[in-house]
Amino acid sequence: MSKMVIEDGKFVELIYKVIDKKTKNVLSEVEFPLGYIQGISEVLSPEVTAELVGQEQGDVIELPINCDEIYGPRDESLVFTDHIDNVPKAYRKIGMTVTMENKAGEPKDFIVTRVDENSVTVDGNNPMCGREVVFILQVITVREPTDEEAAAGGPIEDTPAFDMPNARKIH
Structure with a gap:
């Protein structure tokens, strides 16, 4: 068979x-x-x-x-860096997922990719x-x-x- x-x-x-x-x-x-x-x-x-x-x-x-x-090409406009004081402590860990909304109220997941003593960087691109x-x-x-x-x-x-x-x- x-x-x-x-x-x-x-x-x-x-x-x-x-x-x-x-x-x-x-x-x-x-x-x-x-x-x-x-x-x-x-x-x-x-x-x-x-x-x-x-x-x-x-x-x-x-x-x-x-x-x-x-997943489409990488879009650098989806990468944001903010002063660490503007970011809640819960989101100051690399790998953490942060859900944000655009102007239309649609959710978008971002991943914390960098944290230093002054700033936090999040990236909305697919990690792949x-x-x-x-x-x-x-x-x-x-x-x-x-x-x-x-x-x-x-x-x-x-x-x-x-x-x-x-x-x-x-x-």
């Missing part, structure tokens, strides 16, 4: 890592299988999932990606902008989705049922 190949409508599980081509650093790694339905779920960029079509269980794919094609990376993906499973998965548009998480009478509901 031949192996099932990845095509639209198939349930796929994979693990992957993203490596910076220039520094060879691992930028992110998913070691627990990530499940999705090809062509329906948007767990990875379309540029990545399009390259998975035709692959099968056990395949390992190395996929070079220019992140500017996915300007990078060339390699996705190394390993296909773990390719199969037909269950009826539940097809109805949900992706994997169904098995979560334990907890009886927590004193828990507060979060909306």
Whole structure:
């Protein structure tokens, strides 16, 4: 019996890592299988999932990606530096995410990229902008989705049922 190949409508599980081509650093790694339905779920960029079509269980794919094609080029107008006294102490830590609003009231996330004794710098660009990376993906499973998965548009998480009478509901 031949192996099932990845095509639209198939349930796929994979693990992957993203490596910076220039520094060879691992930028992110998913070691627990990530499940999705090809062509329906948007767990990875379309540029990545399009390259998975035709692959099968056990395949390992190395996929070079220019992140500017996915996230757009770096925009220096999204980088702001302010005097440290104007920035709340909670936001004076590198890596902290700060959500700001534009004039239209739309939220935009910025990441604190620099803190010194006088200033704090935040950057609204996607951290992957300007990078060339390699996705190394390993296909773990390719199969037909269950009826539940097809109805949900992706994997169904098995979560334990907890009886927590004193828990507060979060909306």
